Amino acid sequence: MSMFCYQCQETAMNKGCSMKVGVCGKTEDVANLQDVLIYSLKGMAIYAVKLREKGGLPTDEIKVFMAESLFSTITNANFDRDVFVNRIGEALRLRDELKAMAEKAGADLSDVVHDAALWSGSSAEDFDKKGEEVGVLMTENEDVRSLRELTIYGVKGMAAYTTHAQHLGFENEELFAFMEKALADTLNDNLSADELVALVMETGKFGVESMAILDKANTQTYGNPEITKVNIGAGDRPGILISGHDLRDMQALLEQTEGTGVDVYTHSEMLPANYYPAFKKYSHFHGNYGNSWWMQKEEFESFNGPVLFTTNCIVPPKKDASYADRVYTTNACGYPGFKHIVEDGNGKKDYSEIIEHAKKCKPPVEIESGEIVGGFAHNQVIALADKVVEAVKSGAIKKFFVMAGCDGRMKDRNYYTEFAKALPKDTVILTAGCAKYRYNKLDLGDIGGIPRVLDAGQCNDSYSLAVIALKLKEVFGLEDVNELPIAYNIAWYEQKAVIVLLALLYLGVKNIHLGPTLPAFLSPNVANVLVEKFGIAGIGTVEDDVRLFMGE
Structure with a gap:
């Protein structure tokens, strides 16, 4: 093989x-x-x-x-x-x-x-x-292999968040020390199964730290996300579509395109850039174009202008794709044939080639119109805490559903759209990551002015959802975060979702449902440990799961 x-x-x-x-x-x-x-x-x-x-x-x-x-x-x-x-x-x-x-x-x-x-x-x-x-x-022993890979994939996700924070000048030396220790420990044949499980949990601990430092980096640099209505239509000027997660590249692109006659649009996980105050001053920041990462083959065609990937998620284009010569990459991502932009000796990037390319392109073809609302990171939701608590106490809100994580192209992910539709109207969805594209454009209404879908931001902003849960625990005077009226139905795809999961487990969150399938890298024995110790479960049918979560 x-x-x-x-x-x-x-x-x-x-x-x-x-x-x-x-x-x-x-x-x-x-x-x-x-x-x-x-x-x-x-x-x-x-x-x-x-x-x-x-x-x-x-x-x-x-x-x-x-x-x-x-x-x-x-x-x-x-x-x-x-x-x-x-x-x-x-x-x-x-x-x-x-x-x-x-x-x-x-x-x-x-x-x-x-x-x-x-x-x-x-x-x-x-x-x-x-x-x-x-x-x-x-690694021949499948349980040892499973625990080692679970650690490594968590460390990969941690490294992604650490890198983003580094780009903004924020570091936590303990994170680097742990990543080194974890990588070395996965070579240690003397570690017992219990010690490897402890390593996995320690990975979750530092996962929390990695998301915390990135949250600090983003908010201290660009301000706390605000409730924002984001335009999802297209303008009549040429545009550049920026995808991925790195806000430093967002800032540089907006600065360099100002006054050029070129608009900037976010794509997929870059959508939450629209929520940051620092970016709202740019009149040529048009809004968001398209949907989740896996739809890029069609949406890059219709966008007409150049696309900049700042991180994953790249889908290899078809050989006859007309947009292939319009895609640029930077940072840790890349694809053969795509032009890659690197920093100069002063840590700056020159996006003039993309800008000149955009000027020669037609404006985007409008594929939808209207607005979507987001910006419900922890600072914003905590500011609304009194209103939220009153809605819970009055019975207006019966339950919160954390539906964070990743999207993907498989048809079984339609489950999450149907699940969101089937939830009772007295429930609220808390989301982060590209999983939101399965339901953030549905008309699910609001509860007393509180939208039924509260988008905290990117996958790393799942940290916000943990902060919100811990704050609500404090407000309600509870001893255990699991006593809150919050259920977890999370979709996963790649390794950043793995570190989010491990972080939630470290924080004591139990009974998380994970789908659309459980990870293949979990051996039966390791999966059983997660089930027995943390109540991890897969998903079933929409109808059965709604009844289960609502306690019916």
Whole structure:
């Protein structure tokens, strides 16, 4: 078997992609190179842990590289073979640098015997060959493998949030130290099952920290999100569509397009940029175009102008796609043939090529019209706490449903649209992430002026939903967050959703329903632990689940 990957929800037959091309579009050679990169990062982590034990710190270059490299292996982030060849070479160079730093600090490296810390290679051919030896299945015990991969996927999500915070100048050194420790621990064959479970829970703890630092970075830089009506129609000027999650790129693009006659539209997970006060001053910030990431093949065609990916989620275009030469990437994402924009020596990016490209394009074709409402992050909802509490006490609101997470292309995700429609009219949906596109344009009404769909923002803003729950627990004087009238019916797709799940488990949230399928990387025994300890469950039919959640 030349490829094996089961890190996302759409993995083949819910078992694992083991073909020439994965369901996401990742080719087998790229999949294997990603495995080699992760393996090399683990080798780096061994020396980083040794260095920290002697009071030393990895350089900023090393910390940035490790986080961005982890981010680049997230599902639908980067498909470019050359990128991974270069990153593996850099990982080996930095690994040797870390080794020298640890030795200089006085670390005893006599027990460093794992191949991940010792192997060498210098060419793409070397790395391809290594890809045949390393990967998920090199851990034979399926329960150990499951717990290790659960940790690694959580760390990948954590790295994504840490990278976004870094871009805005915010860091938490403990996060880097934990990611290094976690990667190294997944190579330790002496850890017991209980110790691996503890590592998974520790990953959730630092997942909370990663979302907290990113929340701080975003809000201190751009202000607290506000309740906002977002235009979803199209204008009559050329436009640039910005997708992904990175708000620093949003800021730079808005600054550089001001006065050019080019409008800026958000796409998919960039929708919540519309909620931040700092971006509202730009008159050419037109609104949001389109829907969830998986619909991009059709919507990029109709947009007509260039598209900028700041992060995942890229869907490989068809060979005859007319928009392929209009797509640009930056940061950790990439695709062969897409133009990639990098920072200059001062950390700045020049978007003039995209802007000039846009000027030559037709305006977007309008595919819908009207407005959608969002901006219900924790600061905004807590400001409405008195109104919310009164609605609960009066019985106007019977229950909140956290329906955060990811969207995907499989038909079984229609469940979430039908579930939202079937919920009683005295319930409110709390959402974050692209899962919201399954119901945020439905006319579900409001309860005493409170919309029945409260969108907190991006997937990382699931932190807001946890903060809201903890605040409501305090307001109602409850001992346990699980005593609140809140149910959790969460959709997942990739590794950022994994860290959100682990963070919720760390915060003590129980009885989370996860769908549309449970992760393939959970072995039966590990799944049973999650069921028994945390009440994790899958989804059933809409009718049965509504009755179950409402206690009928």
